[in-house]
Amino acid sequence: MITLHVNGRAVEVDVAPDTPLLWVLREELGATGTKFGCGVSLCGACTVHVNGRPVRSCVTPVSQVGEDRITTIEGVTRQDLQSDTTVELRRRQVAIAVQNAWTARSVAQCGYCQSGMVMAAVALLVENASPGDAEIDQAFAGHLCPCGSYQRLRAAVHDAAKALAGI
Amino acid sequence: MLLHAPDIAHGHSRVKRRTFVFGGLSAGGALLLGWSVLPPRQRLHRSSREPQSGNRVALAGWVAIGADDRVTVIVPKAEMGQGVHTALAMMLAEELECAWEQVRVEQSPIDPIYANLTVGRDALPFHPDESGVISRVVEWYSDKLLRNVGLMITGGSTSVRDLWNPVRDAGALARATLVNAAAAEWGVAREQCRVEHGVIRAGDRSLRFGELVASGRTLEPATTWVLKDPSAYRLIGTPRIRLDAAAKSDGSALFGIDVRPADVVYAAVTMSPTIGGSVRKFDAAAARAIGGVREVVELTGQNGGAKGVSVIAERFTVATRALTALNVQWDAGPKATLSSPRVRDTLRTRAAERGGRTFRRVGNVDEALTTASMVVEATYDVPYLAHTTMEPPNCTVLARADGADVWVGTQVPTQARSAVSAVLGVPAESVNVHVELLGGGFGRRLEVDFIAQAAEIARALPGVPVQVIWTRENDVQHDFYRPACAAVLRGALDAAGRVVAIDAVAASQPIVPAYGSRNGVALARFDVHKSSVEGLFDQPYAFPAVRVSHHAVSLPVPVGYWRSVGHSHNAFFLESFIDELAFAARQDPVEFRVALLLHHPQARRVLELAAERSGWRTAPSPSADGARVARGVALHRSFGSICAQVAEVSLSAAREIRVHRVICAVDCGVAINPDGIAQQMESGVVYGLTAALYGEIAIARGQVQQRNFDGYRALRISECPVVDTFIVPSSESPGGIGEVGLPPIAPAVANAVFALTGERLRSLPLRLSAERA
Numbered sequence: 055m056i057t058l059h060v061n062g063r064a065v066e067v068d069v070a071p072d073t074p075l076l077w078v079l080r081e082e083l084g085a086t087g088t089k090f091g092c093g094v095s096l097c098g099a100c101t102v103h104v105n106g107r108p109v110r111s112c113v114t115p116v117s118q119v120g121e122d123r124i125t126t127i128e129g130v131t132r133q134d135l136q137s138d139t140t141v142e143l144r145r146r147q148v149a150i151a152v153q154n155a156w157t158a159r160s161v162a163q164c165g166y167c168q169s170g171m172v173m174a175a176v177a178l179l180v181e182n183a184s185p186g187d188a189e190i191d192q193a194f195a196g197h198l199c200p201c202g203s204y205q206r207l208r209a210a211v212h213d214a215a216k217a218l219a220g221i
Numbered sequence: 222m223l224l225h226a227p228d229i230a231h232g233h234s235r236v237k238r239r240t241f242v243f244g245g246l247s248a249g250g251a252l253l254l255g256w257s258v259l260p261p262r263q264r265l266h267r268s269s270r271e272p273q274s275g276n277r278v279a280l281a282g283w284v285a286i287g288a289d290d291r292v293t294v295i296v297p298k299a300e301m302g303q304g305v306h307t308a309l310a311m312m313l314a315e316e317l318e319c320a321w322e323q324v325r326v327e328q329s330p331i332d333p334i335y336a337n338l339t340v341g342r343d344a345l346p347f348h349p350d351e352s353g354v355i356s357r358v359v360e361w362y363s364d365k366l367l368r369n370v371g372l373m374i375t376g377g378s379t380s381v382r383d384l385w386n387p388v389r390d391a392g393a394l395a396r397a398t399l400v401n402a403a404a405a406e407w408g409v410a411r412e413q414c415r416v417e418h419g420v421i422r423a424g425d426r427s428l429r430f431g432e433l434v435a436s437g438r439t440l441e442p443a444t445t446w447v448l449k450d451p452s453a454y455r456l457i458g459t460p461r462i463r464l465d466a467a468a469k470s471d472g473s474a475l476f477g478i479d480v481r482p483a484d485v486v487y488a489a490v491t492m493s494p495t496i497g498g499s500v501r502k503f504d505a506a507a508a509r510a511i512g513g514v515r516e517v518v519e520l521t522g523q524n525g526g527a528k529g530v531s532v533i534a535e536r537f538t539v540a541t542r543a544l545t546a547l548n549v550q551w552d553a554g555p556k557a558t559l560s561s562p563r564v565r566d567t568l569r570t571r572a573a574e575r576g577g578r579t580f581r582r583v584g585n586v587d588e589a590l591t592t593a594s595m596v597v598e599a600t601y602d603v604p605y606l607a608h609t610t611m612e613p614p615n616c617t618v619l620a621r622a623d624g625a626d627v628w629v630g631t632q633v634p635t636q637a638r639s640a641v642s643a644v645l646g647v648p649a650e651s652v653n654v655h656v657e658l659l660g661g662g663f664g665r666r667l668e669v670d671f672i673a674q675a676a677e678i679a680r681a682l683p684g685v686p687v688q689v690i691w692t693r694e695n696d697v698q699h700d701f702y703r704p705a706c707a708a709v710l711r712g713a714l715d716a717a718g719r720v721v722a723i724d725a726v727a728a729s730q731p732i733v734p735a736y737g738s739r740n741g742v743a744l745a746r747f748d749v750h751k752s753s754v755e756g757l758f759d760q761p762y763a764f765p766a767v768r769v770s771h772h773a774v775s776l777p778v779p780v781g782y783w784r785s786v787g788h789s790h791n792a793f794f795l796e797s798f799i800d801e802l803a804f805a806a807r808q809d810p811v812e813f814r815v816a817l818l819l820h821h822p823q824a825r826r827v828l829e830l831a832a833e834r835s836g837w838r839t840a841p842s843p844s845a846d847g848a849r850v851a852r853g854v855a856l857h858r859s860f861g862s863i864c865a866q867v868a869e870v871s872l873s874a875a876r877e878i879r880v881h882r883v884i885c886a887v888d889c890g891v892a893i894n895p896d897g898i899a900q901q902m903e904s905g906v907v908y909g910l911t912a913a914l915y916g917e918i919a920i921a922r923g924q925v926q927q928r929n930f931d932g933y934r935a936l937r938i939s940e941c942p943v944v945d946t947f948i949v950p951s952s953e954s955p956g957g958i959g960e961v962g963l964p965p966i967a968p969a970v971a972n973a974v975f976a977l978t979g980e981r982l983r984s985l986p987l988r989l990s991a992e993r994a
């Protein structure tokens with residue numbers, strides 16, 4: 055049994071230690087918001103936060119995660135009772151602003167890559183309150199969207215940054 | 222009950238006969254309205270009532286109104302990103318006169334009333350500006366055949382065109398029904414009632430839609446209704462946030478790969494690495510020895526799929542590990558010598574040959590070519606392309622002795638049902654297809670190979686739902702590729718630099734017969750289809766003489782529909798060539814095109830709008846790093862709409878092509894959701910740029926060489942241009958939109974590269990040699 059800390063809950067899973075975190079989330083925990091896109095860290099669809107940092111869950115063996123705090127798209131706006139720090143509060147605030155901006159701009163098309171995009175946007179805005187276009191491009195360099203949501207997501211990041219600056 | 226309505230005048234001046242199927246109150250407290258949307262000649266017998274299931278009347282209707290005032294629009298089209306659910310809901314809500322906030326959508330079941338008729342008409346090789354007796358008769362037969370076959374298809378940018386009338390009629394009929402009930406309740410004439418935001422009023426009395434439904438009144442279906450005058454539209458033509466925007470931002474949107482029926486198990490597959498290869502042997506025992514493995518299944522390759530082996534296990538990662546343990550040995554088969562450079566040579570050779578099938582012939586092309594002041598000739602070609610939908614192919618099947626449930630993102634639910642029914646040997650009616658959200662379609666999900674394969678796998682574990690997931694490598698290597706194509710274009714100019722003749726010969730594998738034979742679609746046997754030459758023979762330009770021919774080349778590479786299909790390459794051929802002619806005639810590319818469009822004000826307006834908004838007549842500013850920027854233009858008509866794009870392009874120090882901005886003008890008839898249209902223009906440009914700049918499936922020794930996004934590169938955010946969209950106001954019936962923005966981008970960029978460098982790139986993907994030639 056391996057104990058994981060996902061979205062503020064401790065969960066036990068019975069999987070081989072080299073099982074990628076992605077499949078544990080999707081199959082063991084039913085957290086299907088995190089997506090399988092390439093399996094080799096080329097597309098970003100599987101992005102989750104590990105201790106607040108964006109990580110590709112498709113190439114992260116569960117054995118590597120240990121006690122680290124995992125946040126998925128399902129938990130990114132939820133209250134994490136176990137670690138209710140200032141950073142966590144900020145992260146939730148940012149996530150809500152990002153999701154609102156994403157909706158207002160109709161960023162998603164098919165939407166399959168968007169959980170990864172939102173997780174990347176939250177991580178970016180927690181670190182950098184008002185990123186420029188070049189910084190946005192850098193933060194999303196590892197994310198693919200064949201539908202072509204890039205222009206809107208760039209605008210939505212700016213919208214979210216503006217909304218957060220007003221809080 | 223089945224009501225046969227008398228002749229009814231409604232909305233438009235046309236008279237139509239209608240058949241109603243009316244459900245009354247379902248167990249869930251919802252009013253369901255359904256009726257045949259079939260034109261008069263087929264109005265009665267195609268409507269079918271479905272048996273009751275769960276807590277609702279399973280009438281194949283278009284809208285359900287709940288006692289809670291919720292308006293549920295029943296959508297038969299698959300949402301794969303193109304925004305169709307939102308557009309259809311807007312159309313229905315417009316006529317129903319409910320508040321937009323009341324509206325949600327629900328995926329329809331399979332029923333003949335949802336059959337797509339527009340795909341048939343659209344496949345026919347008729348020039349869109351010429352309507353004659355023959356085309357009308359053939360279109361009539363196409364409609365009739367498609368009604369009989371009852372194919373539900375989301376594709377070919379047909380959804381809004383196909384449902385523009387039926388869905389608005391649905392809303393208007395529902396509104397008239399509710400008004401009649403309220404009028405009867407109040408003892409007033411229905412003309413005294415007005416409807417706004419889901420509330421019916423007469424004098425000081427009012428009833429919400431939900432109140433009417435909750436009261437349990439008998440709601441007799443209206444027999445007459447009037448469509449709104451477009452000047453009264455409140456929703457159509459206004460930018461709306463997609464109905465799925467929030468669910469796709471918070472991870473709650475469920476795709477096919479996300480379904481989790483109780484006790485689901487997972488399967489992984491390995492398929493012949495060589496096209497047409499087969500399984501020689503494998504070690505099933507070694508795989509079965511791995512803990513958690515449930516079954517090993519040999520795959521026979523259904524519906525055009527490849528042969529292979531699958532492992533079912535309790536976890537997907539266990540299944541993939543077990544595949545390695547199988548140590549499958551393959552027989553490469555007779556196609557093991559196939560290579561894409563040889564395919565390219567073959568296609569270019571064939572395109573240089575006269576003959577083939579002629580799709581359009583106007584005037585005397587040969588004479589014009591001999592007597593012209595100048596003849597320009599150029600050969601173009603494009604490679605095979607993969608679709609790479611972000612959600613890899615996957616399908617979940619629960620096979621039972623007496624039927625099956627199938628959960629899948631598909632563009633063709635009826636085809637999916639037939640395929641599963643055939644594999645399992647159960648009647649089609651016993652197969653329930655649950656259409657989930659599609660993580661991208663692009664034509665890949667018009668295929669049912671992976672669905673039939675999932676049925677074959679799930680058959681090994683009756684009563685257990687099996688989710689078959691393809692890896693990205695499975696996907697890239699076992700696609701139905703956009704056909705490689707070559708074309709030779711010759712153009713004759715007179716002394717004044719006017720085009721007097723165009724002669725185009727293309728060579729490629731035709732898609733329609735291949736799709737038809739692997740999927741048992743009888744319609745495809747009728748060898749009248751335009752997909753190989755669409756975009757080449759049907760453009761709005763006036764050429765005094767023109768001949769467009771096609772050589773159908775037989776090659777073993779599986780080919781299929783890829784976003785915008787033939788337009789995806791033919792726009793590149795023709796619009797690059799028009800630019801070459803303009804250069805030869807020493808004319809401005811926009812003015813040269815305008816001269817060919819004098820008889821076609823609609824196309825001309827689109828072109829001039831793009832030119833004007835791009836500042837075509839002014840010099841572009843240098844890029845941020847100081848590189849020189851040049852513009853290129855392209856105009857293309859596809860799927861009932863016209864799109865012009867101006868691309869602004871520069872080169873990096875390493876001579877890589879960079880696209881900074883694309884100005885996009887589009888006339889797609891009535892704009893339902895202008896923001897959705899802009900989004901599809903952005904989407905077409907991005908998907909089209911991936912193909913224009915990077916896309917290429919290479920084949921060596923019969924094997925696809927690309928495996929994942931490293932070898933099969935896709936456009937990334939830093940490479941994405943700004944896309945500015947301008948919509949031409951129109952009151953014409955809607956055209957397509959999901960594919961329309963794609964065809965012009967490759968030629969617009971190629972033409973800009975020529976303007977920038979003087980180098981004419983005639984092959985995709987566009988690549989400049991590292992050193993200046």
